[in-house]
Amino acid sequence: MNFKRIIVWFRNDLRTQDQEALFKACQTGAEVIPVYCFDPRHFEPTVLGFPKTDKFRAKFLLESISDLRKNFKELGGNLVLLRGKPEVEVVTLAERIAADAIFFSEEVTAEERNVDKSLEKAAWAKGIATESFWQSTLYHIDDLPFPVAQIPEVFTQFRKSVEKMASVRSTFPQPTSINFPTKDLIPLEVTLPDLTTYGLEEPEAEQRSVMQFEGGESAGLRRIQTYFWEEDRLKVYKETRNGLIGADYSSKFSAWLSLGCISPRTIYEEVKRYERERKKNQSTYWLVFELIWRDYFRFICKKHGSQVFHIGGIKHQEDSWRRDRVDFQRWCEGQTGVPFVDANMRELKNSGFMSNRGRQNVASFLVNDLGIDWTWGASYFESILVDYDVCSNWGNWMYVGGVGNDPRENRYFNILRQGKNYDKNGDYVRLWIPELAMIQGFDIHQPWDLSMSELQKLGIELDKTYPQAMIEMESN
Ligand SMILES: Cc1cc2nc3c(=O)[nH]c(=O)nc-3n(C[C@H](O)[C@H](O)[C@H](O)COP(=O)(O)OP(=O)(O)OC[C@H]3O[C@@H](n4cnc5c(N)ncnc54)[C@H](O)[C@@H]3O)c2cc1C
Structure with a gap:
C-alpha cells in the first residue's frame, strides 16, 4: 500500500534499533509520526490492593520514554505523547492529522490483544489501515518449525527444534533519517507525566541494590557494552548466573528487554560478535539458551491465551x-x-x-x-x-x-x-536482614537453631526483633 502519513504507535518496543514497525514505516517514504500513549489502566490498583505498576517500573518506563523522545529529537523529530486509552487516543490523533496507517508491535496476552483488536476495529471504521509486526522474540514466529497451536509443551523439545530448524533473523538498523511531518501538524509537546501523576512516590536510593536500573535504549545498549565488553563477564556467565549480590553475576538485561528498549536479536548479534572476537564457550551459549526460555514463555502464552492467568493454569x-x-x-x-x-x-x-x-x-x-x-x-x-x-x-x-x-x-x-x-556464608542474608547480621556464617539461615542464650548475647529475640518462622523448619 502507498501510505502518505503513518503513525508508529510504541508499546513494549521502546527503541529505534531493530524496530521493524519504525523501519518499515520509514521505508515507505511516508511521513512518520512516532507516538506513545500512557494508558491509565496500567496504573490502576489490583484487587489485592497494590498498583498494577508500582514505582520501580513506572520510573523505568518514564526514563525509557524520555530517552526515546531524545533519540527522535536527535533524528530531527519528536515523540508525540498521549494519555488515555490507545484504542481511542491513537485513532483520534490519526484521524485529526489525516494519517492513513498505524503501525505497531504485536502482543500476545489478553489485555494487550483486546487493545489491539479495539484499535484495529476503530481504525478500520475510519478508513485507516493498521499493520502489526512481530518483534519481541529471538526467533520470529513465522520461522518456528511448527504452527503456534502445535508448540511443544516441554521446553527442551521446543528448544531443540528451534535450534535445529530455525535461524535468528538479522536486526533492522536504526533509520538514518525519518520523514517527520511539519511541526504545525503534530500536537504541541506534552510534558512527561511524573510518578505523582499515578499516585506513586520516587523510589528511595538503595545502596544494596544489584544496580541502579536506568530506563531507555541508550542505557540498555550501554549495559550490553559494560557486561560483555568492559567487564568481560559473558565468558563466565554460566558459572556466575546463580549469584545473588552485585551487578555482574548475570546480565541484568531483563528490564530493558521487558519494555523493548533492547531486542533479543541485538543481544544475540553481540553474543556472536563476542564469540568471534573474544571467546566462545558454554557461557556464551547459555545466555542465548536463557533468551530461548524467554521466547518459549511468549509462544506458550500465544498458544494458550488467557488460560495462563487462570488459577488452574494450562x-x-x-x-x-x-x-x-x-x-x-x-x-x-x-x-x-x-x-x-x-x-x-x-x-x-x-x-x-x-x-x-x-x-x-x-x-x-x-x-x-x-x-x-x-x-x-x-x-x-x-x-x-x-x-x-x-x-x-x-x-x-x-x-x-x-x-x-x-x-x-x-x-x-x-x-x-x-x-x-x-x-x-550467609552474606546475602546479612545484607538484607540487618537484625540478624551478628550471626556468623551459615547459622544466619537458621536462627531457630541457636540457643536462647546465644541469641540473647547477639541481641536477638525471635518474635520480637525477628519473626519466628511461619512454618516448621528443619536444620541443615
Ligand atoms: C517466579 C518467577 C517470576 C519471573 N518473572 C519474570 C519477569 O516478570 N520478567 C522477566 O524478565 N523474567 C522473569 N523471570 C525470569 C528470570 O528470573 C529473570 O529473567 C532474570 O532473573 C533476570 O535477570 P537477568 O536479566 O540478569 O537474567 P540473565 O540470567 O542474565 O538471563 C538473560 C535473559 O534471559 C531471560 N531469562 C532468563 N531466565 C529466564 C526465565 N526463567 N524465564 C524467562 N526468561 C528468562 C531474561 O530475558 C534475561 O534477561 C521470573 C522467574 C521466576 C522464577
Whole structure:
C-alpha cells in the first residue's frame, strides 16, 4: 500500500534499533509520526490492593520514554505523547492529522490483544489501515518449525527444534533519517507525566541494590557494552548466573528487554560478535539458551491465551489454594521468619529486583510451603518488578505453581539447602536482614537453631526483633 502519513504507535518496543514497525514505516517514504500513549489502566490498583505498576517500573518506563523522545529529537523529530486509552487516543490523533496507517508491535496476552483488536476495529471504521509486526522474540514466529497451536509443551523439545530448524533473523538498523511531518501538524509537546501523576512516590536510593536500573535504549545498549565488553563477564556467565549480590553475576538485561528498549536479536548479534572476537564457550551459549526460555514463555502464552492467568493454569488443575491475606502480607514484606526468603523479598520490596535463584525460592515457598494462591504471588511480582514481563512472569509462576507444562511434577525448593548452595556464608542474608547480621556464617539461615542464650548475647529475640518462622523448619 502507498501510505502518505503513518503513525508508529510504541508499546513494549521502546527503541529505534531493530524496530521493524519504525523501519518499515520509514521505508515507505511516508511521513512518520512516532507516538506513545500512557494508558491509565496500567496504573490502576489490583484487587489485592497494590498498583498494577508500582514505582520501580513506572520510573523505568518514564526514563525509557524520555530517552526515546531524545533519540527522535536527535533524528530531527519528536515523540508525540498521549494519555488515555490507545484504542481511542491513537485513532483520534490519526484521524485529526489525516494519517492513513498505524503501525505497531504485536502482543500476545489478553489485555494487550483486546487493545489491539479495539484499535484495529476503530481504525478500520475510519478508513485507516493498521499493520502489526512481530518483534519481541529471538526467533520470529513465522520461522518456528511448527504452527503456534502445535508448540511443544516441554521446553527442551521446543528448544531443540528451534535450534535445529530455525535461524535468528538479522536486526533492522536504526533509520538514518525519518520523514517527520511539519511541526504545525503534530500536537504541541506534552510534558512527561511524573510518578505523582499515578499516585506513586520516587523510589528511595538503595545502596544494596544489584544496580541502579536506568530506563531507555541508550542505557540498555550501554549495559550490553559494560557486561560483555568492559567487564568481560559473558565468558563466565554460566558459572556466575546463580549469584545473588552485585551487578555482574548475570546480565541484568531483563528490564530493558521487558519494555523493548533492547531486542533479543541485538543481544544475540553481540553474543556472536563476542564469540568471534573474544571467546566462545558454554557461557556464551547459555545466555542465548536463557533468551530461548524467554521466547518459549511468549509462544506458550500465544498458544494458550488467557488460560495462563487462570488459577488452574494450562493444566486446568483444581483450585485448592489458601487465600490468607495476613500470611501473604508477611511474605510480601519479608517477614516470614525464614531468612533466605525474607532477604529476597526485602530486596524486591526495596529495589524492584530479585535474582532468578531468589525468584524460584520465594515462589516455591509461597505455593509449596504456605499453600497460597500462586496468582497472588504473580500479581505481586507484576506490581513490583522493575523487569516485569507478562509472559516470563506468569509462565514462570505457572511452572512453580505446578499448573504449567513442566514435566517435573514437583518443583519444591528446600530453602535451607538452597541457602547452603548459593549463600553458604550467609552474606546475602546479612545484607538484607540487618537484625540478624551478628550471626556468623551459615547459622544466619537458621536462627531457630541457636540457643536462647546465644541469641540473647547477639541481641536477638525471635518474635520480637525477628519473626519466628511461619512454618516448621528443619536444620541443615
Ligand atoms: C517466579 C518467577 C517470576 C519471573 N518473572 C519474570 C519477569 O516478570 N520478567 C522477566 O524478565 N523474567 C522473569 N523471570 C525470569 C528470570 O528470573 C529473570 O529473567 C532474570 O532473573 C533476570 O535477570 P537477568 O536479566 O540478569 O537474567 P540473565 O540470567 O542474565 O538471563 C538473560 C535473559 O534471559 C531471560 N531469562 C532468563 N531466565 C529466564 C526465565 N526463567 N524465564 C524467562 N526468561 C528468562 C531474561 O530475558 C534475561 O534477561 C521470573 C522467574 C521466576 C522464577
